[in-house]
Amino acid sequence: MRHLKIVSHSRTQGSEKLEFQDGTRYRFPYQALNDYQLQMYEEVAQEALSRAEITIQDIDLIVVGCAGMVQMIPSTSALLQERIGKGTGIPCFDVNSTCTSFVTALDVVGSLLETGRYHRALVVSGDLVSHYINPAQEESYRLFSDGAAAFIVEATEEEVGIVYASQETWSEGAHETEIRGGLTHLSPTLWSEDNAQEYLFDMDGFAVLKIAMRKLPKMFKRGLQESGLTVDHLDKLIPHQASPALSLVTKKLKLKEGQLIDYYAEFGNMVSASIPYTLSEALDRGEIQEGDLVALYGTAAGLTLNLMFLQL
Structure with a gap:
């Protein structure tokens, strides 16, 4: 720890x-x-x-x-x-x-x-x-x-903190979520009305979901094995609130009712704020309390996956 x-x-x-x-x-x-x-x-x-x-x-x-x-x-x-x-x-x-x-x-x-x-x-x-x-x-x-x-x-x-953490990047998904313009790949000086969309967010959601469905459950299972935990040890799980498809990935984790914190409909996908915003909100609502063991996890562009078991 x-x-x-x-x-x-x-x-x-x-x-x-x-x-x-x-x-x-x-x-x-x-x-x-x-x-x-x-x-x-x-x-x-x-x-x-x-x-x-x-x-x-x-x-x-x-x-x-x-x-x-x-x-x-x-x-x-x-x-x-x-x-x-x-x-x-x-x-x-x-x-x-x-x-x-x-x-x-x-x-x-x-x-x-x-x-x-x-x-x-x-x-x-x-x-x-x-x-x-x-x-x-x-x-x-x-x-x-x-x-x-x-x-x-x-x-x-105190015996609180990061029990386990891992990160993986699967670059076969590197171009499924990206903004191509704005830095050295496509300089701001090259912007025009014809290529303006290159400077905006672009995502193939179905492609991202397919990779996440394959990789994230395996990563989660390996994290539990390496940390000596089971899903039953986890009081709450906070995923990146990416989209309504969150439920499809989560089903593979075989969670108990009430373990998952899902505020997507209330707040949407807040990108890097998604997980900490949800954690803060859940703490203030009392859905997560001192002493709980919480899993933070999700997918990101890259395609990157993160998993952390946090003892509060």
Whole structure:
């Protein structure tokens, strides 16, 4: 076990509420120049600090896990530090495994806390996905919400923390979920009305689902075997709230009634915020409590799969 304790958490979502056939979505209005993403990050970070009754000076590491950076340079975490801790010198870095970035970030932070290098970390995840989804691609357009979540975690001697974690990337799915334009592959200088869709989100949902159906249950089974656990040991499971097809993958895990936390219809797919937002929401609702053993898992572009067993 890598020992870490959740000190506090917070979450937020887009300002506009939209209703689609399969649920509610929260998005910010489109503006070419805006601070919505950093506003979300600042809001959740400050609320998490307030709920923990500490200040930014009590944090010795800031990690942002997101799919879409605020800008190419500098890191998004540095831009967040500018808003909440300018002049503190707190080390910052970004983690990007797209939709499962929070799990990857927590995995990395857990290792750093365990070595004793850092004591208390602020982990923020969230995406302004409404600004790069494609309205013409109906399959994906209705799925997403803007959102962000923050968790403050600290090193502890208590028997809580990361029991098990694994990550796999199956690059046969690398091009099933992507945004091709905007960086060196297709420079912003090459944008035109003819290739504008290359700069927007593109997904083949059926192809992603086929890979997930094959790979995720096997990964989950292997994780249980390697950790010495069974599904019955898990109090709750929080998947990436990707789409209504979530239930198809989950059926293969043979869960008990009430184990799965599914808020997709309420909030949609929040990309990197999906898992931490759901965890924060479930904690505040009392559906997850101190002492629970929770599984965090899901698929992301790449195609990447993450799994973590977290003892609260």
